[in-house]
Amino acid sequence: MFPKEIEVILARHLASCLAMPIFIVDDQGNLVFYNEPAELILGQRFEEAGEVQIEEWTNILRLTDKDGNELPYEERPLVLALNERRPTFHQIWITPFDHIPRLIAITTFPLIGQADRFLGAMAIFWEVEAGKK
Amino acid sequence: MHVKLWGTRGSLATPDPEMARYGGNTSCVEVRGKEGTVLVLDAGTGIRPLGNTLSHISPRLDILLTHLHMDHILGLGFFAPIFNPNMEIHIWGPASTTLNLLSRITRYLSPPLFPIRINELPSHITLHEVPCPAFDIGEFHIQTMLVCHPGPTVGYRITENHPHGPTFTYLPDHEPALGAKNFPLTPDWTSGYSLAAQADLLIHDTQYTHEMYTAHHIGWGHSSLTDAFKFAMLAEAKQLVTFHYDPAHNDVMVDQIIATALAEAPPNLLVTPGREGAVFSLT
Numbered sequence: 508m509f510p511k512e513i514e515v516i517l518a519r520h521l522a523s524c525l526a527m528p529i530f531i532v533d534d535q536g537n538l539v540f541y542n543e544p545a546e547l548i549l550g551q552r553f554e555e556a557g558e559v560q561i562e563e564w565t566n567i568l569r570l571t572d573k574d575g576n577e578l579p580y581e582e583r584p585l586v587l588a589l590n591e592r593r594p595t596f597h598q599i600w601i602t603p604f605d606h607i608p609r610l611i612a613i614t615t616f617p618l619i620g621q622a623d624r625f626l627g628a629m630a631i632f633w634e635v636e637a638g639k640k
Numbered sequence: 641m642h643v644k645l646w647g648t649r650g651s652l653a654t655p656d657p658e659m660a661r662y663g664g665n666t667s668c669v670e671v672r673g674k675e676g677t678v679l680v681l682d683a684g685t686g687i688r689p690l691g692n693t694l695s696h697i698s699p700r701l702d703i704l705l706t707h708l709h710m711d712h713i714l715g716l717g718f719f720a721p722i723f724n725p726n727m728e729i730h731i732w733g734p735a736s737t738t739l740n741l742l743s744r745i746t747r748y749l750s751p752p753l754f755p756i757r758i759n760e761l762p763s764h765i766t767l768h769e770v771p772c773p774a775f776d777i778g779e780f781h782i783q784t785m786l787v788c789h790p791g792p793t794v795g796y797r798i799t800e801n802h803p804h805g806p807t808f809t810y811l812p813d814h815e816p817a818l819g820a821k822n823f824p825l826t827p828d829w830t831s832g833y834s835l836a837a838q839a840d841l842l843i844h845d846t847q848y849t850h851e852m853y854t855a856h857h858i859g860w861g862h863s864s865l866t867d868a869f870k871f872a873m874l875a876e877a878k879q880l881v882t883f884h885y886d887p888a889h890n891d892v893m894v895d896q897i898i899a900t901a902l903a904e905a906p907p908n909l910l911v912t913p914g915r916e917g918a919v920f921s922l923t
Contacts, residue, residue, distance in 0.1 A: 510830075
């Protein structure tokens with residue numbers, strides 16, 4: 508259990524106060540937090556899921572495109588933000604912990620702190636109605 | 641290790657007889673090691689009287705700035721050793737995301753805010769940016785980390801380099817409760833925890849009462865006494881020294897605020913009200 512950097516702590520606190528679903532990973536891609544609105548889409552409370560290694564959560568959370576094709580690992584939005592350190596936007600299907608597919612719009616971006624310290628990445632996502640953009 | 645408080649006031653110096661007991665100078669703490677190394681923590685107005693005692697101590701002085709708010713740097717231009725051509729002065733402090741430490745300090749040490757530019761000062765000044773990996777100065781081992789306060793702000797953990805050497809943690813401006821529901825959270829999610837863990841002495845921000853904090857000052861970067869107690873207990877610090885008093889609080893009010901907080905939520909550690917001139921000896 509390593510102490511979190513202040514930027515990550517503040518990101519969690521901000522996420523806890525916002526009504527948009529937010530998912531935060533550390534610099535290795537391990538899940539460190541998601542907020543209550545995200546719990547509604549992911550189908551599990553964060554207190555139950557806890558911090559999860561990247562290999563595990565990328566296996567559990569299945570992402571597919573509009574045709575049902577699974578997104579390759581390296582094209583997953585948070586993996587792009589982590590590996591390429593750039594923001595992304597996608598509209599994709601997610602099959603989360605409760606195995607119920609949901610269409611979401613997702614924005615991801617890297618977390619870069621003071622002195623260009625790379626700290627992880629963050630995703631903000633919404634459930635959208637199928638057929639609408 | 642000896643720790644002496646030269647300035648305990650927060651935000652603004654208060655040269656007021658009714659505030660003289662706790663002190664009117666802003667943040668400055670002297671740390672002196674067994675081998676004579678001197679560290680100066682912050683350069684509030686308390687650094688001016690400290691400077692008058694340091695002329696013949698050592699050819700090198702290290703000033704460790706937590707951040708660059710005015711109450712922590714205002715005394716820098718009035719610190720006698722910086723005008724001594726035989727002095728080597730190392731200033732440690734945070735850069736911002738867009739400005740290096742030199743540019744940030746120069747905003748103060750240059751006209752119109754100060755008549756002399758930093759490169760015109762007679763002493764030999766070297767700047768070091770923090771946070772950075774742990775480093776040693778003389779007999780001290782020093783760890784730094786960004787902590788919760790508006791703008792880049794670091795806390796310091798200073799350990800004397802000998803077996804069972806004491807540890808002192810300095811967090812004068814710190815709001816670890818910001819945004820945290822049911823503060824404190826677990827140690828890894830608490831700002832400043834690893835700096836303060838099991839410290840022999842913790843100087844921590846106690847600017848507000850719980851009522852002042854929750855009613856008007858959330859997000860201002862400072863702590864209530866109650867939250868400081870919770871933080872110190874989470875960190876299992878051995879002794880907490882209250883610090884960074886609100887400039888609107890006179891001595892009688894500070895007495896009452898501390899007494900009330902201790903009565904309402906007594907912490908299971910030693911709490912000592914920080915007073916200007918107080919010395920703590922750690923072994």
